[in-house]
Amino acid sequence: MIAATHSNHPLAGVSPGANLSPAAIGSARLREHGLRITKPRIALIEALARQPGPVPIEQLHHAVRPEACDLVTVYRCLSAFEEIGLVRRSFLYNGTSLYELVLGAAPKHYHLICKVCSRTDRVDYFPIEGVERVLRERGYTQLSHLVEFFGVCPACQKMGPPVREIAPPSLDR
């Protein structure tokens, strides 16, 4: 896993002076959107806050202690969180969802995911802001977009020859 850095912390972007725990900020966001504050939801927010980057649902389920909260509950919580912008979802090359806590302003970075080892990296370059501004000026609200980058990381390149792309289904028969 990548190491957590200061700028990578889920609290990055929270207004200065707000010295609140992730659970407190998350609870406020839930309340603001009329969602109930439940034990599993708080446990999940705390588990998300402990992750060094975007993680798959199984890892979160493990982090909240499987006996405290079943996988379906984790899935439902995450989907509710995603709807109110409390988590951002990204995708692995194989389509697996990864979840990341967003406590402050919407993150202005993208993920780059290695096709070989699935490690995620960040790209702090966000040229899409202009597009969002244009759409907002046109009257659109609740804008969202999906952009994922995939590649082979330098470490994996050193391990051997580059991976072959999965071949499309053959059409000659």
Ligand SMILES: [Zn+2]
């Ligand atoms: Zn890699």
